[in-house]
Amino acid sequence: MQYFNTKDNINDDENKLIELEKILKKFKIENDILKQAAVLLEKK
Numbered sequence: 001m002q003y004f005n006t007k008d009n010i011n012d013d014e015n016k017l018i019e020l021e022k023i024l025k026k027f028k029i030e031n032d033i034l035k036q037a038a039v040l041l042e043k044k
Contacts, residue, residue: 010018
């Protein structure tokens with residue numbers, strides 16, 4: 001039995017948007033880490 005896959009119902013633009021949102025989330029997390037590191041280095 002084959003089930004409906006939601007990925008099959010998403011066009012290329014939507015896939016690109018999902019991928020870019022994942023990348024943005026990753027960069028935001030990295031940015032937060034760098035901000036915290038900068039604060040720690042300022043205290044020294």
